[in-house]
């Protein structure tokens with residue numbers, strides 16, 4: 141098991157563009173999307189790190205009214221069963237062109253998790269084997285966890 | 300007088316001029332119905348922990364009110380406790396469960412979610428805004444989640460309602476009991492003052508009094524030792 145500092149050191153050595161996230165209780169890094177996939181691969185294969193489990197993947201909609209299109213932050217929570225350490229990896233993609241590489245070749249479970257994020261946020265995962273809706277009906281319009289989502293069932297909060 | 304056949308209480312043969320036995324039968328039936336509610340456990344989220352687990356467990360003990368025989372099957376239940384958020388996809392299933400329950404059946408909506416959609420009333424793509432959009436609800440228990448005590452108050456209310464309510468002559472007609480009437484001669488102001496005094500007393504430790512008590516106890520003990 142590595143403590144947070146050594147873990148972060150090892151990751152910056154692997155990928156110098158990985159930035160440490162502030163105000164977190166566990167090790168957390170943010171990487172640019174073009175360096176993201178290769179870093180994820182090495183996080184799993186490196187015997188020192190050996191992150192063999194992706195236990196959550198979700199997204200955050202960072203957009204505010206009247207402030208341009210905004211971004212999605214994709215959040216991946218990793219755990220190493222070999223060493224018992226945790227890591228949060230995040231990457232940002234533009235909201236108006238939400239394309240990200242799939243990590244399902246690295247962790248098989250990502251297939252389902254990415255389907256859920258696609259279902260709720262409409263993030264498109266390149267090379268995903270089967271990118272269909274998971275929870276909502278196939279004919280659903282729009283992506284309900286986006287901040288600008290609206291439909292006729294919804295009751296809007298009065299100002 | 301009415302003739303009661305083996306199909307009690309569904310079928311009563313009318314006999315001209317009788318009512319004494321019927322009313323007594325109503326009372327007896329309603330009494331037994333109200334004291335042997337079998338709830339169907341329909342817990343969809345956090346409220347279920349309070350309503351189904353905490354209320355049923357030893358500390359609060361739902362069995363005191365005769366409603367502890369929770370059933371996982373609607374065919375054996377007569378009280379549907381909606382404990383939790385209901386989403387669009389769940390709604391038709393909930394309705395089906397309700398339809399499958401035998402008459403007479405009662406519905407309790409516990410928690411804000413089951414009453415109105417609660418925390419998810421606005422900007423939700425999936426939450427049904429209250430169980431009464433799909434079911435006729437008899438008793439509402441507010442809270443997020445309601446404490447077991449509140450749930451018991453709901454159960455007692457329902458029992459009251461059953462006892463007052465449905466008769467064999469008019470099945471399906473339920474009377475809502477009067478619940479929150481103050482006893483005569485007591486005002487809300489008095490109750491508030493009393494509560495405030497009680498809280499004040501609970502929150503303050505009187506050191507002099509405590510010391511005096513301790514000395515008193517010590518004296519008693521010493522006196523006891525001397526005697527022995």
Ligand code: SF4
Pocket residue numbers: 344345346347382383384409410411412413417418442443444445
């Ligand atoms: S009312 Fe509150 S506690 Fe109950 S299900 Fe809804 S959110 Fe959970």
